[in-house]
Amino acid sequence: MLDKEVWRRLSPLPKETAELVARHLVMSGELVDENPQLAYEHAKAALKMAWRIDVVREAVALTAYGCGNYAEALREVRTVRRMSGMDVLVAVEADCERGLGKPEKALEIIAAADKTALDESQKVELAIVESAARADLGEHETGLAIVEAALRGINPEKQSFEYGRLLSVKAERLRKLGQELEACEVEALIPREVEDAEIIDLAAEAEAEEQANPTTMRGTNVALAAQFPVIMTDLDGVTWNGNTATPGSAEGITKARELGAKVFFLTNNAARPPQAVVEKLAGVRITADVSEVVTSAQDGAAALTKLIEPGDKVLCVGGEGVATAVTAAGFQPVDTASEEPAAVLQGLGFDVGWKELSEACYAIGNGAKWVATNMDMALPTESGRGIGNGAFVSAVKAATRTEPVVCGKPEESIYNLALSRAAEHLRSIPEVAAQVEAFEEAAKAKREEALKNKAAQQDPDELLVKPTEEEIAAEKALDEKMAAKRERRVFKHHAVAIGDQLATDILGANQAGIASCVVMTGLTQPRDLVLAPQNQRPDFVALNLSDLALPFDRPELRQRGWWYCGDTRARINGETIEVRGLGALEEGAELSLAEFRAVLAAAWYAREQGTRIRCPEFSVVREVTRVYEPEEDGAETLASPSEMAPRAAETNTVPEENVTATPTPAVDETAPTDSVPAADWGESAILEADS
Secondary structure (H helix, E strand, C coil): CHHHCHHHHCCCCCCCHHHHHHHHHHHHHCCCCHHHHHHHHHHHHHHHHHCCHHHHHHHHHHHHHCCHHHHHHHHHHHHHHHHHHHCCCHHHHHHHHCCCCCCCHHHHHHHHCCCCCCHHHHHHHHHHHHHHHHHCCHHHHHHHHHHHHHHCCCCCHCCCCCHHHHHHHHHHHHHHHHHHHHHHHHHHHCCCCCCCCCCHHHHHHHHHHHCCCCCCCCCEEHHHHHHCCEEEEEEECCCCCCCCECCHHHHHHHHHHCCCCEEEEECCCCCCCCHHHHHHHHHCCCCHHHHEEEEEEHHHHHHHCCCCCCCEEEECCCCCCHHHHHHHCCCCECCCHHHCCCCCEECCCCCCCHHHHHHHHHHHHHCCEECCCCCCCEECCCCCCCCCCHHHHHHHHHHHCCCCCCCCCCCCHHHHHHHHHHHHHCCCCCHHHHHHHHHHHHHHHHHHHHHHHHHHCCCCHHHHHCCCHHHHHHHHHHHEEEEEHHHHHHHHEEEEEEEEHHHHHHHHHHCCCEEEEEEECCCCHHHHHCCCCHHHHCCCEEEEEEHHHCCCCEEEHHHHHEEEECEEEEECCCCEECCCCCCCCCCCCEEHHHHHHHHHHHHHHHHCCCCCECCCCCEEEECCCCCCEEEEECCEEEHHHHCCCECCCCCCCCCCCCEEEEEEEECCCCCCCCCCCCCCCHHHHHHHHHC
């Protein structure tokens, strides 16, 4: 059975993938003693789907070790240490060196190990390996002394597994020393194991994990750019503000590429053609290719391919980027309705006025298809909020009483366009390819079962009728279309979209089923995030793009309503936000990024329970210095269901500080609560969606 910590480690994976990986890990653990080769195959199957997860690498290490593949096990042990920062497999590492004929190296590893960081069972395993290494060198008496010293630290009354292991090794050492009678006496003391049948309900375990940590925020145990091989980042407010680079943007993009990620730049600004975006990126020290730039104008032009014929005329309303996208898509750009265009593509243009908007109205009135590149009502500029393309589109809507096809963020189409460009990169990743293959096999099995059921219900004479060539071609085309949609759904779980605006960047990613990450370098302020509606809450929260190179801690709910993130914690007390070491959150306060994540988890969960929250304006920085009093008894334990609800107001808001909250104006909590469309990667969702 997988414990809570393993489920937490699997949390960055899509739900269905996590369950598949979990099944392999369970089988790997169950079989490692009786059939290590089969256990190894299960671990390798999990590795194909989750090679960035440390517990999966640990399973490969242990099963390879069980099979005697010591060189591979040694590599995996060191990979686990590098990924997790922990040295929990030091005994396996040392024993692998023994297996490779290097007992001296094994003893060096044991001598260098930090034994204070090991639990009792790990210390026992280390003692057993050390004893064996001494025996390899012919030092049987020293090996016996090591085991006896370890036994003195074990309570024989508990009849534990570790106690039995040590007794077994002691018997071996005694025999090597010619003390057969003593060895038999020791063996008589070894506890006999009682095998208990265990029923494993993975779905129940996953549900229990979700209930124990009810937050939509996600975490990674590797760098974000290592977890997601495709990164879709916004431009304004993320990579630059006006003509100035945002902090950490160039460094973050560079590091993401070093970690193997493919970076795409998504923008709703249709005025600039891709080459102009590349040149502006170069001005903030970010290199890019035009193929990595995805504009809302390109998205709009792609939409036109489904509405009109190749080579048709398109009235372009907007900046240079609109006409460039139309030409690249194989259409003929025009600028007047008198040329009888088949469609209108309307995007942002800084010179758009009455004449251009009227030409659009004339063409639409004459029956032209109409596509809008985006519906942003305002455009952030260095002088303030200017008119966005959405305002111009609204004017045309009012005049024509017609609705356009809308593209750009927050529509799903622009994310699909980016994914289509990332397809080759994603297919080259073994983990992604294995997931696509697994779901294609599931789709094939489901289709065969459906055909079998259909045949059983048909009249025998109908079975003799052969389909026509047209029917066969149509069925093949449908199969290819559905396979492409299934593949795209797999791809989405390996991409993260980064932005600064909740109503476009984050909402769009959430609606598309792509992981979302907000950065605090643009329009969104910390208070905006605390009060964000459900469908605009990001999966990840970062200061800036430099966080692409870092792992993300996931907040955890523990006792008395405290949400922990790293070594910080926050909770909702009545209507007040409290932070450990700070007390009640007050106007102008400064929080660390970890504290901010804990605050968000606490606030979002409380609001889901119907709690009204008072939230002042505050700022967020990377780190702050806090002086903490010793933890209260039980503060580190996980919450029980009865302790999960936000706490009613207490006399002392934070016990260790005795800080009294300063009242702030109440916030009208009328934000919408529509749920984020589930990124449910269940088999039925993959096979039936978009049918």
